[in-house]
Every structure is written in structure tokens, then in C-alpha cells.
Amino acid sequence: MARAIKPRVGMYENVKNQFEKAAEVMGLDESVKKILSITNNEIVVHFPVKMDDGSVKVFTGYRVQHNNALGPYKGGLRYHPTVDIDAARALATWMTWKTSLAGLPYGGGKGGIQIDPKQYSQAELERITRRFTYALGDNIGPEHDIPAPDVNTNAQMMAWIADTYMSTKSPSERSKNQHVVTGKPVGSGGLEGRDRATGFGVVVTLEAWAKLNGTTLEGKKYIVQGFGNVGYWAAHFMHKNGAILIGVQDATGTLYNPEGIDPEGLLRYQTENNTIMGYKNMEEYDSDKFFGIDCDIIIPAALGNQITEDNAATVKAKVVAEGANGPVDTDGEVILLEKGVDIIPDILCNSGGVIGSYFEWLQNRNGEIWSMDDVIVKLRKKLEDAFNGVINTSVQYKTDLRTAAYIRALSRIEMAYKQRGIFP
Structure with missing residues (x-):
């Protein structure tokens, strides 16, 4: 008898499933939960x-x-x-x-x-x-x-x-409304370093993960899905850490080279040709088998629901760093966790962007100009504090990193509601 086809879970269903799991583990107040x-x-x-x-x-x-x-x-x-x-x-x-x-x-x-x-x-x-x-x-x-x-x-x-x-x-x-939006060009009130904040944050959390596991990113092989702003900057900072990019996938196709891919050279080629395909000395790779490439780290930095029940079993990496929002669905996550694969959850891993946006908002609001050095130092501090907090919560509740991240996030909101009460 043919196996029944399981309907694909949508992004919003994934969010609700993750929320329900964390709410149950932490015992979230029922009124706040509603x-x-x-x-x-x-x-x-x-x-x-x-x-x-x-x-x-x-x-x-x-x-x-x-x-x-x-x-x-x-x-x-x-x-x-x-x-x-x-x-x-x-x-x-x-x-x-x-x-x-x-x-x-x-x-x-x-x-x-x-x-x-x-x-x-x-x-x-x-x-x-x-x-x-x-x-x-x-x-x-x-x-x-x-x-x-x-x-x-x-x-x-x-x-x-x-x-x-x-x-x-x-x-x-x-003049009082310039901070209605963040991520602006630097000449129009934007923040130095905002362009790289998300990709930088992905790598800071990976550095913290490596340190926690008694290692570094030096020599680690990794693949990136999506070579836009997040994917490129993540690859840029991974390269500075001595990690080796061996696979890249975007909407135009998939490249593979076990000897390594130069992220700067690939960016130049992509900018000139509007595609990553055809880049020098690269092997074209079956896109459906991308996440099964033998590597240490996967950085999905494109769209949601990319690692699912259909392909999670092929993952050989030790860690998935979610540069995108919701790239691993709930069914795929169950399989990865059973395989012992760590997942640095999106709400932690790619939060460098919104932290950078907060800095830009403050800069505009207060009439200040922040330097790149200021931004990078403050970003790293915020991200490392968040990572360490998630690890501590994970140990406290004996749960996975995503659920721990949710518990910390929900606890802060729960406290606000309990202190302020519900109007009227």
C-alpha cells in the first residue's frame, strides 16, 4: 500500500507549533498565552x-x-x-x-x-x-x-x-520622523555596519557554539543557502575565521567545490552576472541534494521551510545556523535533533539585523553618529549575552535550543503583562 502523502506544514503552523511547545514546557500563564x-x-x-x-x-x-x-x-x-x-x-x-x-x-x-x-x-x-x-x-x-x-x-x-x-x-x-524605518543608506541616516549585521550575527553565534563545544571555526567546512545580504556576509566573516566554504545554493542553482569557494570572488562574479552559475572551477551540483553535502556547518540564509521531513535525514553537518527565518520546519527539526544535530534557532542566530536596526533607531532618535567599531562591539556583546542565556535556559529546562530561546523570549513578555495588567 502506498504511503499517504503528509500535507506540508506552512510557516505559520510551524510558528504556532514552536510556541505551543515552549509554552507547555515553561508553564506560560494562560491569559498571556491567549x-x-x-x-x-x-x-x-x-x-x-x-x-x-x-x-x-x-x-x-x-x-x-x-x-x-x-x-x-x-x-x-x-x-x-x-x-x-x-x-x-x-x-x-x-x-x-x-x-x-x-x-x-x-x-x-x-x-x-x-x-x-x-x-x-x-x-x-x-x-x-x-x-x-x-x-x-x-x-x-x-x-x-x-x-x-x-x-x-x-x-x-x-x-x-x-x-x-x-x-x-x-x-x-x-526631521523627527527619520527613524520611521531602519536599514537606510548611511548618507540618509543609516547605521555604519547595518548591511553586515545579520550575517555577522550568524557567525558570532557559530563562534559561541564552537567555543561551547571546545573547538573553533578554523578549518570547518560549511555550505550556505542563499547568497544575498545575509549569506554573503556570513561567508565573509566565516572566511575571516578560517572556515572553508564548499557549497553555495541560490535561486539560480547550486555550486560545489570540496577544495573551497572564495566568497569575495563569488560575490564579484554574481554582481556582474546576476547568477552564481558559471563561476570558475565550480562543479554544478544537484540542488535537491544540497543539504546532504558532507560538511560541518549548514547556514540556510534564504527562505523558510527548506529543511523538512523530505531531506533532513540526509544532513551530515553537526550544526545548522538559521540565517533565514524558519528554514527548518517542525518535522525536519525532529529528525535533526534525533540525529544529534544542533540547531541555532533563527530568533537567536539572525537577530543581528534587528539589533543593528535598534542601534540605527537610537542613532536617529538621539541625533548621534555611531562608528563601525562601536556597532560591531555592541552587536557582539548583545549576541553573546543572548546565546549564553539560551544555553543556560536549555540546561535549566533540559530542552533544545529553540525551545529554550522561546522560553526566554516569552518569559520577558509574560513579565511585562503581569506587571502592567490587562486593560481595563
């Missing part, structure tokens, strides 16, 4: 934009605000065909846990537009971004909901958002 089980606000906007050829297209944008018990909603905007209300719910919820775990005065929000940005010109993307910002209106704001870059969005787009939002304010108020 509040955190749902989102606060879900905004869907439809807006028209004129294309370069004079035609008009109507786009759909999303912004989900999960929780703001600890501070303003915080989280990125992504431009991708997979963006929908469920994806935004999942990502917004993860941001609530991520900001809490990092000890930031933020809640969680997320959103974006359901488009493939490669199909549009730069001028069209500017109009789409500005019109989306205008459609969101006062649903975002520097003390209310602060967007940032995410998949397929960048510093330039954040500058357009900031300019559009500030243009809707009176002249006397415009």
Missing part, C-alpha cells in the same frame, strides 16, 4: 501604480502587527511572490520573539508586497514602494511600527519609504 496566540492588527492594502509603459497595475501589500507589549512593532518588508497574510503572520510573530530574546524595547511586525521585483524597473520599484508607504499611512511610525529591509528589499527602498513618510508630515515634524 494574547500571544493571535496578532494585534492585520493590514491589507490594495494600491494602483503607473508602469513605465503608461499602464496601471494594482498591487497588494501587507503589514501584520503581532504584539507591542515591549515597545513599537519592528520588522522587515519583503518583496516576493510568496508574501501573503499567513507568511506575514508567521514572520511578525517570530519578530516578537526575536526582539524580546535580544532584550530590545520592541514588539514584532512584518509585511511586504506580493511581487517578483526582478520583473520591474528601478523607476517602477520606486513608485511601487512610495505608493505602498502612502497606502500604509499612519499604520507605521517611528514610535509605532518601524519597518526595515528583508528579502528583495534594500537600503535604497528604505530611503524611499522614509522620504515618502516624512513628506506627509508638516515641515516642523519631518
Whole structure:
């Protein structure tokens, strides 16, 4: 008899499963659990934009605000065909846990537009971004909901958002609203080092993992899925640690070289050719077998639900460092943990980005300019403190690192609700 096909669990289902597990292990207050089980606000906007050829297209944008018990909603905007209300719910919820775990005065929000940005010109993307910002209106704001870059969005787009939002304010108020968005270009109020903060954070947590296991990253072989901002910068800092990149996968294909791949050379090639395929001395590899490559470390830094029940058993690495949000689904995680594979969870591993965003927000809010050295030192301290806290909680509750990270995040929010009470 043929085995029944198990339906694929969506990202939001994964988030809820992870939340339920942690809530049960820690004994989360039932009232707080009810509040955190749902989102606060879900905004869907439809807006028209004129294309370069004079035609008009109507786009759909999303912004989900999960929780703001600890501070303003915080989280990125992504431009991708997979963006929908469920994806935004999942990502917004993860941001609530991520900001809490990092000890930031933020809640969680997320959103974006359901488009493939490669199909549009730069001028069209500017109009789409500005019109989306205008459609969101006062649903975002520097003390209310602060967007940032995410998949397929960048510093330039954040500058357009900031300019559009500030243009809707009176002249006397415009300068007070620069921190409505983070991840801006340095010349427009951005933070030195914000571009590399997420990838740097991935490597800091891997350094801490290696130290915990009595080793270093020197000579460790690793693979990276996704060679965008997070994947590249993770590879850059792994290279500085003496680790060896042997496999890279992105939407254009998969490369493999057991002798090592130069991340700087690959970045130059990718920038010139808009693909990683064809890079010198590289072997093309079966994309479906990517996570089965014999290596020490896997850094999935692309999209969610990449390591699943279908491929988790092939993983040979000792640790998976989640540079993306939700790259390992709950079924895949069970298999990895049974195999003894460590997972540095996304809300810890890739939190360098939102920590960097917090520094930029402070810089703008206080009229300061932070140096790269200041940023890197402060980032490392925040990340190492968070990692050590998760390890201690894992030992205390005798549980895996993801559940421990959730417990720490949920405990901080639970305390806020218990101290403040529920209105009215």
C-alpha cells in the first residue's frame, strides 16, 4: 500500500507549533498565552501604480502587527511572490520573539508586497514602494511600527519609504520622523555596519557554539543557502575565521567545490552576472541534494521551510545556523535533533539585523553618529549575552535550543503583562 502523502506544514503552523511547545514546557500563564496566540492588527492594502509603459497595475501589500507589549512593532518588508497574510503572520510573530530574546524595547511586525521585483524597473520599484508607504499611512511610525529591509528589499527602498513618510508630515515634524524605518543608506541616516549585521550575527553565534563545544571555526567546512545580504556576509566573516566554504545554493542553482569557494570572488562574479552559475572551477551540483553535502556547518540564509521531513535525514553537518527565518520546519527539526544535530534557532542566530536596526533607531532618535567599531562591539556583546542565556535556559529546562530561546523570549513578555495588567 502506498504511503499517504503528509500535507506540508506552512510557516505559520510551524510558528504556532514552536510556541505551543515552549509554552507547555515553561508553564506560560494562560491569559498571556491567549494574547500571544493571535496578532494585534492585520493590514491589507490594495494600491494602483503607473508602469513605465503608461499602464496601471494594482498591487497588494501587507503589514501584520503581532504584539507591542515591549515597545513599537519592528520588522522587515519583503518583496516576493510568496508574501501573503499567513507568511506575514508567521514572520511578525517570530519578530516578537526575536526582539524580546535580544532584550530590545520592541514588539514584532512584518509585511511586504506580493511581487517578483526582478520583473520591474528601478523607476517602477520606486513608485511601487512610495505608493505602498502612502497606502500604509499612519499604520507605521517611528514610535509605532518601524519597518526595515528583508528579502528583495534594500537600503535604497528604505530611503524611499522614509522620504515618502516624512513628506506627509508638516515641515516642523519631518526631521523627527527619520527613524520611521531602519536599514537606510548611511548618507540618509543609516547605521555604519547595518548591511553586515545579520550575517555577522550568524557567525558570532557559530563562534559561541564552537567555543561551547571546545573547538573553533578554523578549518570547518560549511555550505550556505542563499547568497544575498545575509549569506554573503556570513561567508565573509566565516572566511575571516578560517572556515572553508564548499557549497553555495541560490535561486539560480547550486555550486560545489570540496577544495573551497572564495566568497569575495563569488560575490564579484554574481554582481556582474546576476547568477552564481558559471563561476570558475565550480562543479554544478544537484540542488535537491544540497543539504546532504558532507560538511560541518549548514547556514540556510534564504527562505523558510527548506529543511523538512523530505531531506533532513540526509544532513551530515553537526550544526545548522538559521540565517533565514524558519528554514527548518517542525518535522525536519525532529529528525535533526534525533540525529544529534544542533540547531541555532533563527530568533537567536539572525537577530543581528534587528539589533543593528535598534542601534540605527537610537542613532536617529538621539541625533548621534555611531562608528563601525562601536556597532560591531555592541552587536557582539548583545549576541553573546543572548546565546549564553539560551544555553543556560536549555540546561535549566533540559530542552533544545529553540525551545529554550522561546522560553526566554516569552518569559520577558509574560513579565511585562503581569506587571502592567490587562486593560481595563
